[in-house]
Amino acid sequence: MRLIKDLLFWLLWNPARWTLLRLPLPVVLTGGRVLGSVLALAPTGARAAMERAAKAVLGPDAPCQEIRTAARRGIFNLVMNETEALLFPRMTPQSLPRFIGIEGLERLDEAVAQGRGVVLLVAHFGANQMVMAAIGHSGRRICQISAPAMVLDEKMPGRRSHLFRAALATRWTHEQSLPVTHINVFGPLTNALHCLRTGGILAVAVDGGHGANPTPAPFLGRTARFNTGALELAVHTGSPVLPVFVIRGRNGRNTLVIGPPLICDGPEDMPRKAAAEAALGAYVPVLERYVRQHPDHYLRFLAFRELMAAAGEEPFFAPEPARSTPC
Numbered sequence: 001m002r003l004i005k006d007l008l009f010w011l012l013w014n015p016a017r018w019t020l021l022r023l024p025l026p027v028v029l030t031g032g033r034v035l036g037s038v039l040a041l042a043p044t045g046a047r048a049a050m051e052r053a054a055k056a057v058l059g060p061d062a063p064c065q066e067i068r069t070a071a072r073r074g075i076f077n078l079v080m081n082e083t084e085a086l087l088f089p090r091m092t093p094q095s096l097p098r099f100i101g102i103e104g105l106e107r108l109d110e111a112v113a114q115g116r117g118v119v120l121l122v123a124h125f126g127a128n129q130m131v132m133a134a135i136g137h138s139g140r141r142i143c144q145i146s147a148p149a150m151v152l153d154e155k156m157p158g159r160r161s162h163l164f165r166a167a168l169a170t171r172w173t174h175e176q177s178l179p180v181t182h183i184n185v186f187g188p189l190t191n192a193l194h195c196l197r198t199g200g201i202l203a204v205a206v207d208g209g210h211g212a213n214p215t216p217a218p219f220l221g222r223t224a225r226f227n228t229g230a231l232e233l234a235v236h237t238g239s240p241v242l243p244v245f246v247i248r249g250r251n252g253r254n255t256l257v258i259g260p261p262l263i264c265d266g267p268e269d270m271p272r273k274a275a276a277e278a279a280l281g282a283y284v285p286v287l288e289r290y291v292r293q294h295p296d297h298y299l300r301f302l303a304f305r306e307l308m309a310a311a312g313e314e315p316f317f318a319p320e321p322a323r324s325t326p327c
Contacts, residue, residue, distance in 0.1 A: 003161055010163035012082070013170045020086050025098055032083030033252045039079055040072035046303070050074040051327065053302035056317070057220055057295040064327035073296035074303075080252055081127045081300075088174040093137045100127075100134050100246070104258030108201070111240040111261060112140070117196030119234040119241045120203040120258075123287055124301035126246040126294070127254050129175065131203055134256045136179030143181040143195040145204040145230060148172055189233065196237040203244075204230040206280065207287070207301070207316070214314065215277055217284045220291065223318040226284065231276035241279055245290050248297065259286065 020028050040047070050071035058066060084099060091099065111118045120135075120142075122128050135142045149172035176182065181200075183191045185208065195202045206226045214225035234241050243259040264278040291298045302316070309315035 003163075006161045006164040006167075010167045012086075013167035017086050017170070020083075021090060025087070025090065025095065028083065028087060029098070029252065032080050033076075036076035036079030036083075036252075040075040044075075046078070047071050047075055049303035049306065050299040053299040053306065054295060056222070056302055057291055057298060059221070067327055070295045071299060074299035077126065077248055077296055078300050080248065081129070084127060084130060084133075084254075085171060085174055088133065089177040091133050091137060091178070093139070096133065096137045098253075100130050100254040100256055102134055102138070102256045102258070104260075105138070107242060107258050107260055108135075108140070111242060112199065112201065114240060115199055116237055117199055117239040118201045119196070119230055119239050120201060121230075121241060121243045121262075121283055122203050122205045123207050123243075123245070124205055124298070124304075125287070125290060126248055126297040128205065128246055129178075130246050130254050131244055131256060132175075132178045132180040135201060135203070140201060141181075141199075142179075142201040142203060143183055143192065145183045145185050145189075145192055145202065146175075147185050147208075148182075149175065189229065192230070193233055193237070196233060196239050202230065202233075202239075206230065206283070215280055216318065217280060219284055219288055219317075222320060224284075224316055225314065225318070226280055228273070228276040228280055231279045232272050234279065235272045235275040241283075243283055243286050246297075247294060262286075 048071075051067050054067040054070040054074070055062065058070065087099075108118065108120075120131065122131050132142060132144050149168045180203075181191075181195070183189070183195070192202055192204075206228065207224070208227065215228050216223050217226055218224075219226075231241065233239070240261045242261055245257045245259070247255045247257060249255065262279055262282040264275065264282050270278070305313075305316040
């Protein structure tokens, strides 16, 4: 079964992509929406994992139909995210409106005008990679702290085939086609510091699996582990921190919402770590509000973190007794 999945993934990211890169954009996007709607109805392992994740968002006693609906929408989002990644090389300032609109761009420009760089908190919510496309193709200089796609092969449980690795390598070339400077999350953060000190925009997710000393915070009624490294950089450079979220509409098109700068309580001379934790404390409730409003946008991430925890990685949520009933 795993080899079959790897073969399908390779077919998508190698032979099929050449066709998709040549078809008219409306045809490819419509095809993605149709495929996503069909796959959402199939009782796959991915959908079952998203149903388990939906209980973390909606609550263990949420109606089964509500959980299934969120999971099906999560599958639709996953297919559309992958469709857009296939089309990264075709995105231009002219074609971008077909994929995504932007709300709150004036907030970003006001923050950039301060001359201390800007940190965008992205989270693994919705089509988060579209932040790079939207900001980069708008003509603004953006850096992204991220992991190369091939890292997934090293960290996923079980031995994956060369087909899987080849597909990941191709996907990484598509990500590199975006107008963004990639900064490896597993390397030194000197490039991230340089980005901020030269007035650039630094995008980072604080809910990823990286970071040696995760910071616990209340989230979705549980305790989750977040990373404050980028927030410490923001404190060090005095950079404004803006939360951003990509919302997918029912028609499949995205909207990038740029929120107002986070305001943290506390004295100006508080230690850097404490100031970063205060910024995290201001951000997590904002993230939770978006996740509760759009639970399907966060299910892929929660399902993935569950998979990685089974492989020995640090879990996102602190363990607690299971108390939900199966659907």
